[in-house]
Amino acid sequence: MRYKIIGEMLERFDEVLTPEALDFLVALDDRFAAQRVALLDTRRARRARFATGQFPDFRPETAHIRADPSWRVAEPVPALTDRRVEITGPPERRMTVNALNSGARVWMADFEDATAPTWANVIGGQLNLIDAHERRIDFTDERGKRYAVGEDAATIVVRPRGWHLVEKWIAVDGRPIAASFVDFGLYLFHNARRTPYFYLPKLEDHREARLWNDVFVFAQQYLGLPQGTIRATVLIETITAAFEMEEILYELREHSAGLNAGRWDYIFSIIKNFGQWSDFVLPDRAEVTMTVPFMRAYTELLVSTCHRRGAHAIGGMAAFIPSRSPDVNAAAAEKVLADKRREAGDGFDGSWVAHPGLVRTCRDAFDPVLGERPNQLDRLRDDVEVNATDLLAVDKTPGQVTAEGLRANVGVALRYVDAWLGGTGAVALSNLMEDAATAEIARCQVWQWLHHRTPLAGGGCVTRDLVRSLLAEELAALLTGRDPQERARAVAAADIVERTALAEDLPAFFTTEAYALHLAPSGTSSPSGSPA
Numbered sequence: 001m002r003y004k005i006i007g008e009m010l011e012r013f014d015e016v017l018t019p020e021a022l023d024f025l026v027a028l029d030d031r032f033a034a035q036r037v038a039l040l041d042t043r044r045a046r047r048a049r050f051a052t053g054q055f056p057d058f059r060p061e062t063a064h065i066r067a068d069p070s071w072r073v074a075e076p077v078p079a080l081t082d083r084r085v086e087i088t089g090p091p092e093r094r095m096t097v098n099a100l101n102s103g104a105r106v107w108m109a110d111f112e113d114a115t116a117p118t119w120a121n122v123i124g125g126q127l128n129l130i131d132a133h134e135r136r137i138d139f140t141d142e143r144g145k146r147y148a149v150g151e152d153a154a155t156i157v158v159r160p161r162g163w164h165l166v167e168k169w170i171a172v173d174g175r176p177i178a179a180s181f182v183d184f185g186l187y188l189f190h191n192a193r194r195t196p197y198f199y200l201p202k203l204e205d206h207r208e209a210r211l212w213n214d215v216f217v218f219a220q221q222y223l224g225l226p227q228g229t230i231r232a233t234v235l236i237e238t239i240t241a242a243f244e245m246e247e248i249l250y251e252l253r254e255h256s257a258g259l260n261a262g263r264w265d266y267i268f269s270i271i272k273n274f275g276q277w278s279d280f281v282l283p284d285r286a287e288v289t290m291t292v293p294f295m296r297a298y299t300e301l302l303v304s305t306c307h308r309r310g311a312h313a314i315g316g317m318a319a320f321i322p323s324r325s326p327d328v329n330a331a332a333a334e335k336v337l338a339d340k341r342r343e344a345g346d347g348f349d350g351s352w353v354a355h356p357g358l359v360r361t362c363r364d365a366f367d368p369v370l371g372e373r374p375n376q377l378d379r380l381r382d383d384v385e386v387n388a389t390d391l392l393a394v395d396k397t398p399g400q401v402t403a404e405g406l407r408a409n410v411g412v413a414l415r416y417v418d419a420w421l422g423g424t425g426a427v428a429l430s431n432l433m434e435d436a437a438t439a440e441i442a443r444c445q446v447w448q449w450l451h452h453r454t455p456l457a458g459g460g461c462v463t464r465d466l467v468r469s470l471l472a473e474e475l476a477a478l479l480t481g482r483d484p485q486e487r488a489r490a491v492a493a494a495d496i497v498e499r500t501a502l503a504e505d506l507p508a509f510f511t512t513e514a515y516a517l518h519l520a521p522s523g524t525s526s527p528s529g530s531p532a
């Protein structure tokens with residue numbers, strides 16, 4: 001046996017971790033582990049080049065792919081033809097039922113931004129997905145509320161963790177296995193003949209898309225599925241992928257289900273890659289809206305690229321979520337409606353919502369634009385002209401850096417990491433949805449402003465002492481009323497924020513640091529340094 005399960009075999013985990021499913025994971029690892037590692041090296045080298053002032057551009061060596069008008073992606077499968085509303089969330093049991101019943105066409109079951117990758121969440125999530133497909137997920141909770149999947153449930157699409165993460169609770173030949181193989185492999189193995197559909201997060205270039213395509217071809221052969229059965233929507237959520245949208249669609253064309261504008265990771269990626277340059281200092285997070293020039297350029301290019309190739313363009317996540325206060329609620333619905341209307345008007349075929357209470361809002365934005373059509377693939381955006389300068393026009397973002405914005409970022413980073421260490425990967429903070437991507441923005445903005453000693457609107461500038469004192473204040477507030485275990489977790493969260501926001505060199509992901517130090521089996525972990 002080449003695999004070893006280090007994690008505890010909790011109740012029913014044997015239904016997910018069958019010998020056959022684990023053999024499949026070993027086969028994926030054998031075939032593709034080295035390529036994954038090489039691609040992560042490429043990420044590191046690219047970031048090092050950006051640090052010397054060589055900025056990205058469209059690649060000359062793939063110009064022929066962009067210039068060739070003849071290729072298109074595969075026709076959409078019936079379940080992914082009308083995607084006007086997609087709900088996202090972690091595959092936690094209660095939320096699984098709620099998402100399936102939400103009225104959205106698609107549920108993106110998320111192992112990436114919305115899930116803290118504890119062993120229990122990772123394998124428990126797979127179990128919930130199997131149960132959901134088999135319609136044996138119904139239950140009554142401790143409050144007596146009945147959960148049962150109804151008619152017309154959403155189509156399940158799974159987002160595995162990105163290439164940068166490892167799963168240390170499963171070893172192959174003594175080494176941790178790539179988290180992408182675990183999430184993709186276990187879901188596909190158990191649900192290949194149901195909805196073998198995926199969202200692919202945090203890709204940085206078309207070679208990473210090619211690796212996914214190779215994984216799909218191999219997996220289909222291994223499991224006896226016709227080639228082209230698997231479908232995948234790629235999130236364009238890194239600045240480097242924005243320069244390779246066509247190439248990414250091309251690599252995956254037999255399996256492509258389009259592209260999604262992952263706005264939050266996109267902003268994170270801009271700061272991560274160019275944060276050291278003063279032209280790239282962004283204002284308070286609330287000011288970095290979808291209508292600022294560099295975000296507008298990116299979404300316009302995404303829609304026009306997709307529709308030229310017959311691929312769906314799916315919009316992103318407005319962070320406003322419903323609240324118990326009617327006023328806050330009305331304001332959130334209005335903001336989300338405006339966001340979705342803009343997307344529908346720009347040509348997107350559908351969009352994401354973070355909460356069942358927003359499904360109707362999204363539908364209200366798309367229905368009038370789509371009319372009888374299931375999508376608007378027929379709407380070519382030949383009017384769009386976006387060049388490299390437009391994609392990198394971060395200095396045209398209006399707004400200021402304020403003391404409130406700095407405090408908000410410190411608070412969000414701390415509270416989110418605290419929740420994440422406790423096993424929760426998406427939380428509502430100050431009426432906004434926060435997940436790994438938004439928390440990364442918070443953390444990286446602190447680093448960026450500190451790096452540039454950015455002036456604050458009301459006077460003064462961002463200094464290490466100021467950030468440390470804000471962190472201490474936010475931590476003191478978080479510690480109030482907590483039991484010893486929760487206090488220890490909050491302190492650990494503050495340590496992660498300190499390590500990843502105040503380090504000299506910006507660590508690539510807080511999740512890799514926090515996973516190695518706190519979620520992985522003890523004794524196997526060392527702080528990761530700076531994985532790509």
Ligand SMILES: CC(=O)SCCNC(=O)CCNC(=O)[C@H](O)C(C)(C)COP(=O)(O)OP(=O)(O)OC[C@H]1O[C@@H](n2cnc3c(N)ncnc32)[C@H](O)[C@@H]1OP(=O)(O)O
Nearest residue numbers: 088089095098099113114264317354355426427433435437
């Ligand atoms: C950047 C990106 O990648 S975006 C995609 C990744 N992020 C996400 O997917 C976030 C998804 N959203 C969520 O996780 C949640 O909405 C949160 C954590 C932000 C807020 O959740 P809560 O605090 O539970 O909200 P609230 O109390 O209003 O929930 C009301 C009900 O709706 C359910 N609900 C809320 N959001 C969702 C969701 N996304 N999917 C399914 N059910 C949901 C809750 O489970 C709760 O159900 P119940 O009445 O049966 O108990």
Ligand SMILES: O=CC(=O)O
Nearest residue numbers: 262263264265437
């Ligand atoms: O995954 C989505 C994002 O905005 O990040």
Ligand SMILES: [Mg+2]
Nearest residue numbers: 113262265437
């Ligand atoms: Mg993301």
